[in-house]
Amino acid sequence: MRSLSYTLISKRHNKQGFDCGVPGLNHYLAIYAGNDHQERFTKCYVAADDGDNILGFYTLSSYAVNINALAASATSELPRYPTVPTALLGRLAIDVNHQGKGLGGSLIVDAIFNTINSALGVWAINVEVKDRQAKSFYIKYGFYPFEKNEYALYLPLNDKITRNIFFLKLH
Numbered sequence: 001m002r003s004l005s006y007t008l009i010s011k012r013h014n015k016q017g018f019d020c021g022v023p024g025l026n027h028y029l030a031i032y033a034g035n036d037h038q039e040r041f042t043k044c045y046v047a048a049d050d051g052d053n054i055l056g057f058y059t060l061s062s063y064a065v066n067i068n069a070l071a072a073s074a075t076s077e078l079p080r081y082p083t084v085p086t087a088l089l090g091r092l093a094i095d096v097n098h099q100g101k102g103l104g105g106s107l108i109v110d111a112i113f114n115t116i117n118s119a120l121g122v123w124a125i126n127v128e129v130k131d132r133q134a135k136s137f138y139i140k141y142g143f144y145p146f147e148k149n150e151y152a153l154y155l156p157l158n159d160k161i162t163r164n165i166f167f168l169k170l171h
């Protein structure tokens with residue numbers, strides 16, 4: 001493998017050979033990701049090698065959370081609207097042959113970059129996790145758990161960490 005490209009999913013990508021170890025996520029990529037993307041229900045981004053094999057992917061959609069679900073410390077300076085505009089990182093997975101090499105982290109950076117660059121106002125990225133292991137992965141990358149739902153996390157985009165990531169990606 002010579003290089004990786006980070007792009008929107010397209011017909012040229014090989015979606016069948018991907019295996020992240022979670023059948024539901026493999027199935028989603030193989031069967032639904034392209035269509036959901038085409039119908040604008042999600043934007044699906046992939047990291048692919050120079051043979052168009054997908055090594056990792058994630059999806060982003062518009063979302064909103066109730067302002068009362070966030071920690072008071074996070075919302076004290078926010079406008080008092082009932083909902084806060086966010087982006088949902090609906091799915092994120094890395095092929096088993098490439099896990100543990102930082103690719104998951106680089107896709108989170110890519111998701112932050114793409115969200116910050118979107119035309120919409122977005123205060124944070126949300127994610128819902130299936131277990132505590134996945135939760136610790138996101139916490140490592142700066143996400144905060146919701147107070148009342150331990151399987152949901154958010155990453156404010158005005159946070160210093162994300163501004164640094166944005167800077168790194170540009171330079």
Ligand SMILES: CC(C)(COP(=O)(O)OP(=O)(O)OC[C@H]1O[C@@H](n2cnc3c(N)ncnc32)[C@H](O)[C@@H]1OP(=O)(O)O)[C@@H](O)C(=O)NCCC(=O)NCCS
Nearest residue numbers: 020092093094099100101102103104105129130133134137
């Ligand atoms: C979770 C997943 C996306 C992580 O991607 P990855 O490329 O392997 O992760 P990275 O190499 O960027 O890992 C970064 C850190 O997170 C930790 N980490 C990675 N996967 C983890 C997991 N499942 N549980 C706990 N920690 C994890 C790593 O130990 C690493 O920390 P370290 O640098 O201190 O060792 C990947 O393992 C995966 O696709 N798993 C199957 C699908 C899945 O569970 N998706 C999440 C749905 S909520």
